[in-house]
Amino acid sequence: MNRLTSLLAQVMLTGTLIAAAIIAAGLVWYLSAHLGQSPGDHIFRGEPRFLESPVAMVRHIFALNEVGHRRSLVMFGIFLLLLNPLLRVGLAGLGYLLEKDRLFAGISAIVFAVLLVSFFW
Amino acid sequence: MTEPFFDLAVAAASFFAGLLGALIGLGGGIIVTPLLVLGFGIDIRYAMGAALCSVIATSSGAAAAYLRDGISNMQIGMFLCIATTIGAVCGALLAVVLDQSVLAIIFGVALLVTVILSLRKKSEALVTVEDSDPLAARLRLPGEFPGPSGPVRYGVVGLVPGFAVMWVAGVLSGLLGIGSGAFKVLAMDQIMRLPFKVTTATSNFMIGVTAAASVGIYLKKGYLDPALVAPVALGVLAGAFAGAKLLTVAPVKLLRVIFLVAVSIIAVQMIAQGLGISLS
Secondary structure, rough: HHHHHHHHHHHHHHHHHHHHHHHHHHHHHHHHHHOOOOOOOOOOOOOHHOOOOOOHHHHHHHHOOOOHHHHHHHHHHHHHHHHHHHHHHHHHHHHHHOOHHHHHHHHHHHHHHHHHHHHOO | OOOOOHHHHHHHHHHHHHHHHHHHHOOOOHHHHHHHHHHOOHHHHHHHHHHHHHHHHHHHHHHHHHHHOOOOHHHHHHHEEEEEEHHHHHHHHHHHHOOOHHHHHHHHHHHHHHHHHHHHHOOOOOHHHHHHHHHHHHHOOOOOEEEEEEEEOOOOOOOHHHHHHHHHHHHHHHHHHHOHHHHHHHHHHOOOOOOOOHHHHHHHHHHHHHHHHHHHHHHHOOOOOOHHHHHHHHHHHHHHHHHHHHHOOOOOHHHHHHHHHHHHHHHHHHHHHHHHHHOO
């Protein structure tokens, strides 16, 4: 278990830092195109559909002539950040499976399933 | 305020919230949302979405450190995550149908309860492994953590009521976009009688997983505005990191008293704002 927990800790820390770096870069890129504008967070409007799925996000990052590709890069970083706990549970479950700990592999699988359903239904 | 000054101000406020959260042990998510709503006039749904992302960021960083030190009990954390993740999905589904003024009121009340919970004395007496709940023993939940003179072994009691309170903690997390660490600690510390160090570490592991269960629903409902989430998440993350470093040198006791009073005032203002909107 020790090797697994240190691998887990490594993944969690590196994952967070990579995501934070992408978010920071994306934010600077986004803001550089929106200087002098007022932010619109005072009234709730929801968000465009292309920010709802990871595939659409990635496609949008490279769609340079479309509106919102800079926001998509920020969102992609945020998505990586949100993936971290999912990865955490998945890796832990895998570790239990390798240790033939069926009880906790099962418990991890339940948590993983709840997360998957909430993310991708 | 125009860009980039708005985002810079939001990032600064979020840094402050993360710093405070780490110093007084409340968590950044529950402080940053009222700051965004009351201080910047941001819609509470966007504020909750941004706060929930910041919770996931800080939890991942903090949990990594605890995991490496071998203090957190992964078995207990994973088992209780069944309750918190299901609760979080319920809470998020509830949040999307509730009026934002109702959310503000519930938020204010939860913030007050969090302050009260953080004032309570920590239980010191450990439960021995032999006195553990039979169910907890069957699940192999009793564990050990590295103490000053070798590993300290501890037992677990109150698994069923603890599980129930964890579900409530999950609901609150999804409903309000907070980590609800105070409620998780309550379940593990008071009900399951785990050592305080283990409680804190394990709750950090769980907070991110719990938050992840409702953030997908927030994403689909359009609560995550990237231009707001980015400065908030980065600010809180940096603030929490700085706070953890400062913890050893800062006059924590004095800070706690000052800021707990401040946070209580903010909580009352949240409730007042919620009532004001519903009255007009």
